[in-house]
Structure formats: structure tokens, C-alpha cells
Amino acid sequence: MTVTVLTLLKRREGMSAEFRTYYESRHRVIGEQVLAGYATRYVRRFLTPLDGADQPGDFDVVMEIDFPDAATRDACFAALGEGPTHAMIVADEEKLFDRSRIRAFSVTESASRMTR
Numbered sequence: 001m002t003v004t005v006l007t008l009l010k011r012r013e014g015m016s017a018e019f020r021t022y023y024e025s026r027h028r029v030i031g032e033q034v035l036a037g038y039a040t041r042y043v044r045r046f047l048t049p050l051d052g053a054d055q056p057g058d059f060d061v062v063m064e065i066d067f068p069d070a071a072t073r074d075a076c077f078a079a080l081g082e083g084p085t086h087a088m089i090v091a092d093e094e095k096l097f098d099r100s101r102i103r104a105f106s107v108t109e110s111a112s113r114m115t116r
Contacts, residue, residue, distance in 0.1 A: 002040070003067045003106070008059040010101035012094075019060065019096065020046055027092055034085055038076035041066035059101070 011019040023044065035042055045062040049055070067073040080086060093099055 001069060003070050003073050004109070005065045005067070005073060005104055006107045007063040007065075007102065007104040009061040009063060010058070010098045011060045012096055012098055015096070022096055023061070027096055030089065030092055034080055034089065035065065035076065038072055038079075039065050039067055059103075064107075 015022075028042075028044065031042055041064070043064045045064070047058070047060055047062065049058060067076065080089060090099075093102075
């Protein structure tokens with residue numbers, strides 16, 4: 001059974017256009033490297049407010065990571081939570097995100113079947 005982790009991320013204050021460029025050219029690569037062997041899907045969804053206004057409580061990215069099961073998810077986060085890999089992730093996050101605003105969730109999905 002697939003287990004999904006959804007993380008809400010806010011860019012570091014002062015970052016604008018370079019945020020997405022840095023994320024996709026640098027931080028994404030780190031994510032792919034450290035998630036390899038654990039995750040089955042790694043997606044970044046960049047958010048643009050429909051009203052064009054950036055509100056203080058808004059987030060800039062919804063990151064989704066799928067794992068084949070809870071045990072693999074737990075093993076991944078245990079491996080990423082310490083040592084040089086953890087230090088590398090934190091150092092790069094500090095260049096990109098407001099780390100105090102990072103929120104991660106386990107996802108339970110319910111889907112509706114839509115008709116036309």
C-alpha cells in the first residue's frame with residue numbers, strides 16, 4: 001500500500017524568482033539522491049495564489065513523496081534524520097526555505113468519481 005507524505009514549504013524571506021530555479025536545479029537533485037531506494041515518487045507543486053496576493057500564511061510549494069509502505073517511509077526518515085546527509089539537507093534548506101514554517105503530513109486519500 002502506497003504511503004504519501006505531503007510537505008508544505010515556504011520560501012526564505014527575500015527570495016522571489018530565483019526560488020523555483022534554485023529548487024529545481026539544486027535542491028531537487030539532493031532530494032532525488034537521498035530518496036533513491038526509498039521513494040517511488042517525488043513531486044513538487046509550486047503554488048500561485050489565484051488572486052495574485054501573497055498572504056503571510058501562504059506556502060509556496062506542496063511536496064509529495066510516495067513510499068511503497070510505512071516501514072520504508074520510516075526507514076527513509078530515520079536515515080535522513082542524522083549524520084552528514086541530514087547536515088547537507090539542512091544546509092541547503094536554509095538557503096531556500098523558512099525552516100520554521102515547514103509542515104509535513106501523512107496523507108489519507110478519499111477520491112470522488114466524477115461524472116460529466
